[in-house]
Amino acid sequence: MRAAVILFPGSNREGDAARALRQATGRQPDIVWHADHDLPAGIDLVVLPGGFSYGDYLRCGAIAGRAPIMDAVRRHANRGGLVLGICNGFQILCESGVLPGVLMRNANMHFVCRMQHLRVERRATPFTSSYKPHQIIKVAIAHGEGNYEADDPTIEALEKDGRIAFRYCDSEGVAGGASNPNGSRNDIAGIYSERFNVLGLMPHPENLIDPLVGGTDGRGLFESIAGFATA
Amino acid sequence: MQTEPAITSELVAAHGLKPDEYERIVGLIGRAPTFTELGIFSAMWNEHCSYKSSRIHLRKLPTSAPWVIQGPGENAGVIDIGDGQVCIFKMESHNHPSFIEPYQGAATGVGGILRDVFTMGARPIACLNLLRFGSPTHSKTRHLVAGVVAGIGGYGNSFGVPTVGGSTGFHRAYDGNILVNAMAVGLARRDEIFYAKASGIGNPIVYLGSKTGRDGIHGATMASASFEADAEEKRPTVQVGDPFSEKLLLEACLELMKSGAVIAIQDMGAAGLTSSAVEMGAKGNLGIELDLDRIPCREIGMTAYEMMLSESQERMLMVLTPAKEKEAEAIFRKWGLDFAVIGKTTDTLRFVVRRHGEIMADLPIKELGDEAPLYDRPHLTTPKRPKIDPVATPAPVSNDEALLRLLGSPDICSKRWVWEQYDHLILGNTIIAPGGDAAVVRIEDGPKGLALTTDVNARYCAADPVEGGKQAVAEAWRNITAVGGRPLAVTDNLNFGNPERPESMGQFVGCLEGVGEACRALDFPIVSGNVSLYNETQGAGILPTPAIGGVGVVDDVKTACGAGFRMAGEAILLIGETEGWLGQSAWLALICGREEGAPPPVNLAVERRNGDFVRSLVVDRRASAVHDLSEGGLGVALAEMAIASGLGAEIAALPEGPAHAVLFGEDQARYLVTCAADSADAILKQAADAGVPARRLGMTGGDSLRLPGEQPILVSILRTAYETALPSYMAGGTPDGFANQ
Numbered sequence: 007m008r009a010a011v012i013l014f015p016g017s018n019r020e021g022d023a024a025r026a027l028r029q030a031t032g033r034q035p036d037i038v039w040h041a042d043h044d045l046p047a048g049i050d051l052v053v054l055p056g057g058f059s060y061g062d063y064l065r066c067g068a069i070a071g072r073a074p075i076m077d078a079v080r081r082h083a084n085r086g087g088l089v090l091g092i093c094n095g096f097q098i099l100c101e102s103g104v105l106p107g108v109l110m111r112n113a114n115m116h117f118v119c120r121m122q123h124l125r126v127e128r129r130a131t132p133f134t135s136s137y138k139p140h141q142i143i144k145v146a147i148a149h150g151e152g153n154y155e156a157d158d159p160t161i162e163a164l165e166k167d168g169r170i171a172f173r174y175c176d177s178e179g180v181a182g183g184a185s186n187p188n189g190s191r192n193d194i195a196g197i198y199s200e201r202f203n204v205l206g207l208m209p210h211p212e213n214l215i216d217p218l219v220g221g222t223d224g225r226g227l228f229e230s231i232a233g234f235a236t237a
Numbered sequence: 238m239q240t241e242p243a244i245t246s247e248l249v250a251a252h253g254l255k256p257d258e259y260e261r262i263v264g265l266i267g268r269a270p271t272f273t274e275l276g277i278f279s280a281m282w283n284e285h286c287s288y289k290s291s292r293i294h295l296r297k298l299p300t301s302a303p304w305v306i307q308g309p310g311e312n313a314g315v316i317d318i319g320d321g322q323v324c325i326f327k328m329e330s331h332n333h334p335s336f337i338e339p340y341q342g343a344a345t346g347v348g349g350i351l352r353d354v355f356t357m358g359a360r361p362i363a364c365l366n367l368l369r370f371g372s373p374t375h376s377k378t379r380h381l382v383a384g385v386v387a388g389i390g391g392y393g394n395s396f397g398v399p400t401v402g403g404s405t406g407f408h409r410a411y412d413g414n415i416l417v418n419a420m421a422v423g424l425a426r427r428d429e430i431f432y433a434k435a436s437g438i439g440n441p442i443v444y445l446g447s448k449t450g451r452d453g454i455h456g457a458t459m460a461s462a463s464f465e466a467d468a469e470e471k472r473p474t475v476q477v478g479d480p481f482s483e484k485l486l487l488e489a490c491l492e493l494m495k496s497g498a499v500i501a502i503q504d505m506g507a508a509g510l511t512s513s514a515v516e517m518g519a520k521g522n523l524g525i526e527l528d529l530d531r532i533p534c535r536e537i538g539m540t541a542y543e544m545m546l547s548e549s550q551e552r553m554l555m556v557l558t559p560a561k562e563k564e565a566e567a568i569f570r571k572w573g574l575d576f577a578v579i580g581k582t583t584d585t586l587r588f589v590v591r592r593h594g595e596i597m598a599d600l601p602i603k604e605l606g607d608e609a610p611l612y613d614r615p616h617l618t619t620p621k622r623p624k625i626d627p628v629a630t631p632a633p634v635s636n637d638e639a640l641l642r643l644l645g646s647p648d649i650c651s652k653r654w655v656w657e658q659y660d661h662l663i664l665g666n667t668i669i670a671p672g673g674d675a676a677v678v679r680i681e682d683g684p685k686g687l688a689l690t691t692d693v694n695a696r697y698c699a700a701d702p703v704e705g706g707k708q709a710v711a712e713a714w715r716n717i718t719a720v721g722g723r724p725l726a727v728t729d730n731l732n733f734g735n736p737e738r739p740e741s742m743g744q745f746v747g748c749l750e751g752v753g754e755a756c757r758a759l760d761f762p763i764v765s766g767n768v769s770l771y772n773e774t775q776g777a778g779i780l781p782t783p784a785i786g787g788v789g790v791v792d793d794v795k796t797a798c799g800a801g802f803r804m805a806g807e808a809i810l811l812i813g814e815t816e817g818w819l820g821q822s823a824w825l826a827l828i829c830g831r832e833e834g835a836p837p838p839v840n841l842a843v844e845r846r847n848g849d850f851v852r853s854l855v856v857d858r859r860a861s862a863v864h865d866l867s868e869g870g871l872g873v874a875l876a877e878m879a880i881a882s883g884l885g886a887e888i889a890a891l892p893e894g895p896a897h898a899v900l901f902g903e904d905q906a907r908y909l910v911t912c913a914a915d916s917a918d919a920i921l922k923q924a925a926d927a928g929v930p931a932r933r934l935g936m937t938g939g940d941s942l943r944l945p946g947e948q949p950i951l952v953s954i955l956r957t958a959y960e961t962a963l964p965s966y967m968a969g970g971t972p973d974g975f976a977n978q
Contacts, residue, residue: 015481015484015485015572015573016395016481016484016485018395018396018397018484018663019397019663021664022663022664022665025665056663057395057397058394058395058397058480058481058484060481061395061479061480061481061482062395062481063481116387116657116658117387117390117391117394117658117659117660118657118658119394119656119657119658119659119660119661119662120657146662148394148660148662148663150394210662212665213662213663213665215665216665218668218679218683218794218795219662219665219666219667219668219679220662220667
């Protein structure tokens with residue numbers, strides 16, 4: 007499995023993503039510069055990592071969404087290639103039109119970093135096949151603008167087509183209320199593209215790959231990708 | 238071409254220079270200074286940059302050990318942590334700016350300290366802080382807490398370094414002068430450390446990073462004067478932080494350092510270009526010539542004076558190998574940063590500044606730093622306070638009520654509301670997150686890690702500066718020990734009032750004596766730090782607050798020990814002697830409304846003996862949980878261990894003495910340790926053999942904390958008291974413990 011991690015000015019979790027990929031695939035991902043126009047040949051997965059691309063001084067992800075490399079990322083997605091956008095990467099995917107909707111300021115207006123339970127909403131995708139159906143996983147969140155919003159028809163379509171990847175929930179799997187850290191519509195933590203080859207999510211599974219550091223519930227996502235790409 | 242204003246006594250005073258200091262300048266250069274030169278002197282000779290009131294006392298601190306590679310005097314301290322790796326760290330204050338503009342003041346405080354660390358070639362791997370706010374009932378406190386916390390998070394989160402620990406407290410003495418001390422910790426290879434010392438004649442001096450604007454002019458001067466009611470009018474001297482540029486600057490600098498182009502590097506912090514250029518030249522015994530026309534400016538028409546004093550952020554100065562200039566420029570252009578050759582090194586030992594072809598300053602470079610005034614200010618020893626007799630100090634409320642109130646009080650309550658706004662998980666190496674004794678951050682893929690903490694109890698320091706200074710160091714040492722770390726070195730941030738007042742100066746001298754004594758006794762040298770004086774508003778000084786940032790090494794992070802009970806049925810042991818010391822305790826202050834008496838004495842030999850014993854238990858994996866006892870004493874520590882796990886405990890027997898003093902006294906050198914029930918006797922025997930006082934208190938388990946003679950309290954109730962206080966206060970409420978501070 008060959009992965010490329012895109013490096014935008016202001017990305018800061020590229021190393022964390024690379025570490026999780028290395029652990030799951032045994033291979034160091036390529037680091038691709040935002041100003042490049044092409045991805046290296048033979049890439050299976052493109053990762054847009056977390057961070058504050060361009061300082062997030064405009065809307066989060068708005069400038070990165072228009073970086074030269076994004077045309078290549080779009081072509082890769084259109085060919086059915088895998089794209090994973092984590093946190094700022096999710097925001098970039100929404101800003102570049104690869105995924106629908108927007109990520110607004112957290113409802114309480116504070117940045118929030120904590121451990122958070124998620125419910126795996128759909129198992130049969132390239133990103134989640136290693137999880138059990140509706141498994142509850144514990145991962146990290148760290149964002150100030152993770153409040154997912156879209157117009158009603160978009161939300162209805164996402165729900166109807168089973169394109170909600172993860173929902174915020176409590177340790178028992180119950181969504182809603184205080185278990186939603188940011189006010190996100192329908193407790194959405196991550197969504198898929200129509201073909202399920204693009205996943206955008208706010209939480210950081212790449213930080214939950216080690217029993218000494220909070221647990222290993224994030225590994226499943228990277229192992230699923232590795233298994234899919236080599237299958 | 239603008240002409241510079243004539244030098245008048247008013248102008249000299251406005252630069253914070255005393256008449257005799259001005260005479261010293263005239264004597265040194267043999268003529269009246271130009272306006273630009275006056276600005277340069279004011280920047281170099283203010284308290285913040287020259288340490289003129291503190292230098293003679295700082296010399297008494299221990300700063301060396303076999304593992305210390307660089308002590309105070311560089312951008313940050315450097316210690317050897319083995320395997321060819323070094324830890325580079327420092328703490329610095331941004332108190333005055335944060336009071337005026339809390340978000341940007343705190344943000345640029347973080348930015349400045351990160352720069353100090355990566356200037357030396359280190360990649361930052363953790364940040365900590367120590368914050369002190371005014372009384373919760375003061376009208377500005379909520380606003381300042383919200384702004385400072387958002388600012389620290391806003392900068393560190395974007396830059397991409399985990400903020401893993403800190404200390405947040407409140408006291409009315411900080412009403413008009415809060416404390417924002419930020420600490421950064423970085424990692425480098427032992428053979429890849431970079432210094433500020435310039436070398437070689439005719440080498441290019443290169444300006445890197447963001448453009449220069451008019452922001453922050455005289456920031457260092459502001460930090461060297463006490464606050465008056467016009468503080469708000471000083472807003473324009475607060476700089477604006479840009480963590481995005483800093484992140485680019487970090488990556489560009491580290492890439493450039495790898496290229497071998499860098500001879501010397503110095504960040505532009507307080508007093509900006511002036512201080513950084515003079516320091517590089519003076520350290521290298523070289524002159525420096527600058528052509529200010531080449532400086533990348535953000536605003537038009539900037540004068541030499543403004544450029545020399547600007548404190549615009551995210552800027553660096555380097556001396557480069559001439560042959561690598563082009564390669565260096567390409568790296569900076571790639572990262573979208575400014576790069577300009579603005580001068581050269583010379584053999585004249587003069588600091589020469591040109592603007593529009595005219596010489597605006599021509600000063601002897603060594604004397605700018607070396608000849609700064611040095612004061613031995615009069616200081617008054619703080620009178621000793623009497624010991625509080627616990628028998629003569631009966632408890633006004635029941636012990637269970639006192640415990641709940643202490644858990645919900647501003648200094649002790651959970652600071653989750655604060656640290657959840659900091660990204661403490663980025664980089665994926667946070668082994669022990671905020672909320673424990675010390676944070677533990679793994680180094681790369683391990684097995685080694687760093688144990689990090691910031692500590693001080695200013696109430697102790699005010700009551701007895703020497704004991705308080707000792708206690709601050711001992712507390713940091715103990716926190717590192719509790720997680721299983723070997724304490725190695727300290728960065729200090731000495732926050733005090735006006736040094737021109739003998740009482741304040743006496744607090745400074747006393748605290749330093751205590752800090753020095755403890756650092757010597759514990760082999761815990763000071764390798765970097767910062768002095769912040771003039772923390773007073775309208776004549777009222779802050780509590781003396783020598784913040785201690787401690788760094789230790791955990792040899793294998795798998796053995797690092799947390800503070801929460803691990804499982805039911807384990808034995809709970811108390812290590813250390815309990816006398817029931819109530820003087821200056823949180824209990825006496827909160828429950829009785831009395832900040833009185835002598836603070837607990839610190840016996841450094843006992844501290845070391847008890848700590849070494851506890852550390853050996855952790856390293857040998859015989860302790861399952863460890864928590865040091867500090868504010869709120871045994872009662873609060875037991876409750877915190879229960880809250881952290883959700884598990885209760887049954888305490889069968891307490892040490893002798895009045896129960897309230899035993900539960901809430903703050904005797905030093907104590908720890909709570911849990912272990913497998915069947916290994917408790919062996920541990921107690923071993924403790925007895927080592928001369929370490931230790932006793933069995935009870936057993937973990939159940940859903941409540943059961944203290945002898947008290948009503949059981951559900952852990953969920955303890956947790957509610959502990960966790961809801963600060964969020965409720967920040968939402969505009971007045972929780973019980975926050976009402977009468």
